[in-house]
Amino acid sequence: MLHATALHTYYGASHVLHGIDFRVAKGETVALMGRNGMGKSTLLKSMLGIVAPRSGKVAILGRDVTGMETSAVIRQGIAYVPEGRGMFHNLTVREHLLMAARAGTDGRRDWTYERVLETFPRLAERLDNLGTHLSGGEQQMLSIGRALMTNPQLLILDEATEGLAPLIRRDIWHVIRAIKQTGIASIIVDKNVGVLLDLADRHVILVKGEVVYDGGPETLKSDSSILERHIGL
Numbered sequence: 001m002l003h004a005t006a007l008h009t010y011y012g013a014s015h016v017l018h019g020i021d022f023r024v025a026k027g028e029t030v031a032l033m034g035r036n037g038m039g040k041s042t043l044l045k046s047m048l049g050i051v052a053p054r055s056g057k058v059a060i061l062g063r064d065v066t067g068m069e070t071s072a073v074i075r076q077g078i079a080y081v082p083e084g085r086g087m088f089h090n091l092t093v094r095e096h097l098l099m100a101a102r103a104g105t106d107g108r109r110d111w112t113y114e115r116v117l118e119t120f121p122r123l124a125e126r127l128d129n130l131g132t133h134l135s136g137g138e139q140q141m142l143s144i145g146r147a148l149m150t151n152p153q154l155l156i157l158d159e160a161t162e163g164l165a166p167l168i169r170r171d172i173w174h175v176i177r178a179i180k181q182t183g184i185a186s187i188i189v190d191k192n193v194g195v196l197l198d199l200a201d202r203h204v205i206l207v208k209g210e211v212v213y214d215g216g217p218e219t220l221k222s223d224s225s226i227l228e229r230h231i232g233l
């Protein structure tokens with residue numbers, strides 16, 4: 001589905017990604033892990049063309065998207081929910097959702113307005129509210145709902161549960177599990193390692209812009225020293 005090879009990314013003179021290989025298979029849930037500042041967001045942004053990698057390649061569904069504008073990369077079937085949610089202050093919940101609606105790259109329209117509202121009943125009760133007048137949890141639901149309206153094949157969630165109350169967080173994880181069941185692939189960055197170990201098919205751990213672990217959850221569960229060393233648990 002997505003395949004990045006030998007990515008090197010710099011911010012000015014600062015070398016942040018050191019030749020990263022990263023892939024996501026169709027329908028696969030990949031947890032991207034690592035301490036603060038290790039390069040997780042930079043890797044996501046490099047693959048999406050938000051930050052230009054100095055070298056390396058990114059392919060989506062076999063198509064080379066290296067160097068493409070972010071909007072063109074996204075149109076290959078990707079929905080990106082960045083840290084911080086990005087609501088428009090002058091649009092209502094209804095407008096945010098309808099504006100995002102489109103068929104998937106394969107023509108699918110599984111995620112309709114009605115289905116998104118069934119998935120997030122709280123949004124259905126707030127259709128006329130401005131996005132910026134929602135609670136943090138509701139904004140996050142709207143962000144994910146908006147992403148689903150594009151019928152993506154790959155959903156990227158960067159810190160989707162950050163700063164949310166435990167009950168709201170639980171609701172968001174519930175929805176993320178439901179999305180996984182529908183066969184949408186995902187890349188999830190999140191600090192809740194316990195949830196990720198149960199949810200993800202594969203885990204990739206970054207340390208200083210390099211991949212130090214790429215494998216299933218079984219090894220991480222049976223050998224706790226890997227998480228202790230690289231995540232600090």
Ligand SMILES: Nc1ncnc2c1ncn2[C@@H]1O[C@H](COP(=O)(O)OP(=O)(O)OP(=O)(O)O)[C@@H](O)[C@H]1O
Pocket residue numbers: 011014016034035036037038039040041042043
């Ligand atoms: N726009 C930028 N300009 C310069 N340096 C940056 C920029 N964004 C990130 N960095 C630096 O690049 C490194 C990787 O940051 P990045 O945000 O990718 O890490 P992260 O693993 O996503 O961490 P976090 O969980 O804190 O977001 C850090 O040293 C950070 O300070």
